[in-house]
Amino acid sequence: MFEAIAFYLFAILTISMFSIAVLTSQALYALTSLAAGMIFISAFFFILGADFLGAVQIIVYTGAVLALYAFGMMFFDTTRDVVEKRTSPMLVFGMSGMAALLIVLIFAAPIVSDNIAALYPVQEGVGNAQAVGMVLFTKYLVPFEVAAVMLLVAMIGGIILAGKKMDTSLTLLDEDKSPLSVETNEKAAS
Amino acid sequence: MDTAYLIETVIKIVILLLVFSALAGFGTYFERKVLAFMQRRLGPMHVGPYSLLQIAADGVKLFTKEDIVPQNVVGPIFKIAPVITAATAFMAAAAIPFMPSFTIFGYEVHPIISDINVGILYILGVMAIGLYGPLLGGMASANKWSLISAARAASVFISYEVVSGLSLLAPIMMVGSLSLIDFNNYQAAGVGSWMIWSQPVAFVLFVIAAFAETGRTPFHLIANDHEIIDGFGTEYSGMRWGLFFIGEYANMFFISFVIALIFLGGFGDGSVGGALALLGKVSFIFFFFLWTRAAWPDVRPDQLMWLCWKVLMPIAVVNIVITGIVMMF
Amino acid sequence: MSFEKFKDRNVGEDGYYMVDIEDYPETGWGKFKQVASRSLKGELFVGLWVVLREMFKFDIHTVQYPKEKLPIGPRYRAVHKMLRLFESGTERCIGCGLCEKICISDCIRMDTKYDENSRKEVTEYSINLGRCIFCGYCAEVCPELAIVHGGRYENASEQRAHFVEFEDMLTPIDALKAGQQEEFPGFGAIIPGSDKSVKKTPLAY
Numbered sequence: 266m267f268e269a270i271a272f273y274l275f276a277i278l279t280i281s282m283f284s285i286a287v288l289t290s291q292a293l294y295a296l297t298s299l300a301a302g303m304i305f306i307s308a309f310f311f312i313l314g315a316d317f318l319g320a321v322q323i324i325v326y327t328g329a330v331l332a333l334y335a336f337g338m339m340f341f342d343t344t345r346d347v348v349e350k351r352t353s354p355m356l357v358f359g360m361s362g363m364a365a366l367l368i369v370l371i372f373a374a375p376i377v378s379d380n381i382a383a384l385y386p387v388q389e390g391v392g393n394a395q396a397v398g399m400v401l402f403t404k405y406l407v408p409f410e411v412a413a414v415m416l417l418v419a420m421i422g423g424i425i426l427a428g429k430k431m432d433t434s435l436t437l438l439d440e441d442k443s444p445l446s447v448e449t450n451e452k453a454a455s
Numbered sequence: 456m457d458t459a460y461l462i463e464t465v466i467k468i469v470i471l472l473l474v475f476s477a478l479a480g481f482g483t484y485f486e487r488k489v490l491a492f493m494q495r496r497l498g499p500m501h502v503g504p505y506s507l508l509q510i511a512a513d514g515v516k517l518f519t520k521e522d523i524v525p526q527n528v529v530g531p532i533f534k535i536a537p538v539i540t541a542a543t544a545f546m547a548a549a550a551i552p553f554m555p556s557f558t559i560f561g562y563e564v565h566p567i568i569s570d571i572n573v574g575i576l577y578i579l580g581v582m583a584i585g586l587y588g589p590l591l592g593g594m595a596s597a598n599k600w601s602l603i604s605a606a607r608a609a610s611v612f613i614s615y616e617v618v619s620g621l622s623l624l625a626p627i628m629m630v631g632s633l634s635l636i637d638f639n640n641y642q643a644a645g646v647g648s649w650m651i652w653s654q655p656v657a658f659v660l661f662v663i664a665a666f667a668e669t670g671r672t673p674f675h676l677i678a679n680d681h682e683i684i685d686g687f688g689t690e691y692s693g694m695r696w697g698l699f700f701i702g703e704y705a706n707m708f709f710i711s712f713v714i715a716l717i718f719l720g721g722f723g724d725g726s727v728g729g730a731l732a733l734l735g736k737v738s739f740i741f742f743f744f745l746w747t748r749a750a751w752p753d754v755r756p757d758q759l760m761w762l763c764w765k766v767l768m769p770i771a772v773v774n775i776v777i778t779g780i781v782m783m784f
Numbered sequence: 785m786s787f788e789k790f791k792d793r794n795v796g797e798d799g800y801y802m803v804d805i806e807d808y809p810e811t812g813w814g815k816f817k818q819v820a821s822r823s824l825k826g827e828l829f830v831g832l833w834v835v836l837r838e839m840f841k842f843d844i845h846t847v848q849y850p851k852e853k854l855p856i857g858p859r860y861r862a863v864h865k866m867l868r869l870f871e872s873g874t875e876r877c878i879g880c881g882l883c884e885k886i887c888i889s890d891c892i893r894m895d896t897k898y899d900e901n902s903r904k905e906v907t908e909y910s911i912n913l914g915r916c917i918f919c920g921y922c923a924e925v926c927p928e929l930a931i932v933h934g935g936r937y938e939n940a941s942e943q944r945a946h947f948v949e950f951e952d953m954l955t956p957i958d959a960l961k962a963g964q965q966e967e968f969p970g971f972g973a974i975i976p977g978s979d980k981s982v983k984k985t986p987l988a989y
C-alpha cells in the first residue's frame with residue numbers, strides 16, 4: 266500500500282518537475298526542476314529495493330551532471346527570461362509528442378507481451394552493491410571496459426583542450442603581454 | 456510495514472530535527488566562545504550568565520526580522536534555496552547511526568532512521584545535493600558576490616566529492632560494506648582496530664574533503680566574508696539566512712559523526728561507554744572545526760582546486776591501489 | 785587586570801623584524817615541494833598549538849566596556865569642565881567672553897551681569913555638545929584656565945542638541961574641598977616649568 270502511494274506520489278512529482286523543465290522560459294526554473302526531477306527518479310530505485318542505483322542516481326545526475334549545467338549557466342544572466350524563437354509551436358509540440366509516444370510504444374510493446382520479469386532480481390543476503398558488481402564484471406564486462414576507456418579518452422581530450430595555456434600564470438605575466446591588458450587587445454583588434 | 460515502525464520512524468525524525476536544530480544554535484555559541492578564548496577575547500557575555508541565552512536571543516532575532524526578497528531576484532528559487540541547504544543536511548542524517556541500539560520499555564530502538572545498505576553512498580550523495588543551496592541561492596540573487604560564490608560552490612563541491620568518494624573507497628574495500636553500522640562493527644574490537652590506523656591517508660584525505668564540503672575555514676571560500684561579503688547569503692535576511700546557518704552547522708555535526716563512525720571506531724561494542732565515547736569523538740571533531748578556524752588562514756580558490764586535482768586525488772587513487780594490492784596478497 | 789600596558793603608547797623599533805618571504809615557486813614541482821614541506825613540516829600544528837595554548841592560558845584582554853573602562857589620557861579633550869580657584873573656592877570664570885568669541889562651532893552661549901561687588905558674574909552659560917567639535921580652542925583661549933576639557937566621553941543623547949550648563953560643568957564645592965579638582969595639563973594649560981621661561985617685564989623705560 267505504502268509502495269503504491271509512494272509510486273504515484275513520486276510519479277506525479279517527477280512528471281511535473283520535468284514538465285516545468287521543458288515548458289518554462291526561465292533558465293533557473295528549468296535547472297532546479299530538472300535537478301529535483303532527477304532526485305525524484307531515484308525514489309523509484311529505492312522503492313524497488315535498488316538502493317545502490319538510487320544513491321548513484323542522486324550522486325551522478327544531481328550532484329555532478331546538473332552542477333556542470335549550472336557552470337554553463339554562470340555565463341548568462343539567469344534572472345531574465347529566455348526569449349525563444351518559435352515558428353509554429355503547435356507543429357513542434359504535435360510532432361515531438363507523436364515521436365515520444367512512438368518510441369515508448371516500440372520499446373514497451375515487447376516487454377508488455379513478455380509479462381515483465383526482472384532479469385536480475387534482488388537476492389536475499391547479497392548486498393545491492395555486490396549484485397551490481399557481479400553483473401558488471403561478468404556479463405557486462407566488455408561494455409563496462411569500453412565505457413571506461415571512452416571516458417578516459419574524453420578526460421584526456423578535455424585536459425589537452427583546456428590545458429594548452431595552463432603553464433603560463435596570468436599573475437606572473439608581464440603587464441603588456443597579458444591577454445587581459447588593454448594594449449594586447451588593441452593590437453589584436455587592429 | 457507495520458504501524459509501530461511508522462510511528463517509531465516519525466518520532467525519530469522529529470527528535471533528530473529538534474535536537475540538531477538546537478545543536479546548530481549551540482554550535483554557534485560554542486564557536487563564538489572557542490574562537491574568542493583562542494583570540495584572548497571573552498565572546499558574548501551579556502545575555503544571561505556567560506551569555507548562555509544568546510542562542511535564544513539570536514533565534515528571536517532571526518525569526519522576527521523582516522524577510523526581504525529583493526526586486527530583481529528570481530523569487531521562487533531565491534526562496535527555496537535555503538530550504539534545500541537545511542533539508543539536505545538533515546536528509547543525510549537518515550543513514551547515520553547516532554547511538555548503539557538500546558531497549559526502552561521492552562521495545563528495541565535503533566537510533567538510525569533507515570539502515571539502508573548503501574549508507575555511506577547515500578550520505579555522500581545527499582551532501583552533494585547540498586550544493587544546490589548555495590548554487591541556486593547565489594544564482595537567483597542577482598548579486599555579483601552571490602554569483603561568484605555560486606560558481607565557487609559548484610566547483611568546490613564537484614571537486615571535493617571526488618576526493619571524499621575516492622578516499623572512502625579504500626576503507627569500504629576493507630570492510631566490504633557500505634553501511635555505517637557494518638563499519639562500526641568492523642572496528643568494535645577496540646582502539647587497535649580503528650580504521651584510522653589501517654587507513655591514515657584516507658582519514659586525512661576525508662577530513663580535508665569534509666572541510667571543503669562544509670565550507671569551514673581553511674576552505675571557507677564559498678561565503679568568504681572578507682572578499683565576497685557573505686557570498687550566496689548576501690541578499691538573504693531573517694529566517695531564510697537562518698536556514699542556511701542551521702544547514703551549515705547541522706552539516707558539520709553530521710560529518711563529524713560520519714568521520715567518527717568510519718575512522719574512529721564509532722560507538723564500539725554498543726555499550727553505554729561506547730555511546731559516550733562516540734559523543735566525545737564527535738565533540739572533538741566539531742571542536743577541531745572551530746580550532747582550525749582560529750588557527751589557519753584561508754587558501755585561494757585556485758589553490759583549492761590545485762590541491763584537489765593535482766595532490767589529493769592522485770594520493771587517493773594511489774591509496775586505493777595500494778590497499779587493493781595489500782588485500783589481494 | 786591592570787590597564788598599564790595599554791597606556792604605554794611608546795611603540796619603539798625593538799621587537800620588530802622582517803619576515804622572510806620565500807620566492808614564489810614557478811614550476812609545478814616547486815609548488816608541490818612547497819605544499820609538501822608546508823604540510824609536513826608541522827607549521828600547521830604550530831598554529832594549532834599556539835591558539836590552544838592561548839585558550840588554556842585564558843589571558844583575556846577583553847574590556848567589558850560599560851562595566852570596565854580603559855583610562856584615557858590626561859590631555860584627552862572630552863566634555864568641558866569649569867574649574868574653581870583652589871584657594872578661595874570661587875569660580876575661575878570672569879565672564880570675559882573670549883571662549884564664546886573664539887568657538888569655531890559657535891556653540892557657546894553666555895550672559896553676564898555685574899554683581900554687587902561690581903565684579904562680572906556669569907548668569908547663563910551653556911555649550912551645545914551637538915555642535916561642539918572638541919577642538920579645545922575655548923580651553924586654550926581662556927585667560928583664567930577656567931574652562932578646560934574633562935574625561936567624560938559618553939555623549940549619547942536623544943536629541944541632536946545636547947547642552948551642558950555652567951552648573952553641570954563646575955566643580956562642586958565639596959569636591960574641591962576634598963581635593964578632587966585637578967589642573968588640566970592639556971590645551972591652554974601652563975607648560976610645566978614655564979616659570980623659568982617668563983621674563984620680567986622691563987620697567988626701566
Ligand code: SF4
Nearest residue numbers: 887916917919920922
Ligand atoms: S571645544 Fe571648540 S567647538 Fe567646543 S566649545 Fe570649545 S571652542 Fe567651541
Ligand code: SF4
Nearest residue numbers: 877878880881883926
Ligand atoms: S570660561 Fe574663560 S574664556 Fe570663557 S568667559 Fe570664562 S574666563 Fe572667559
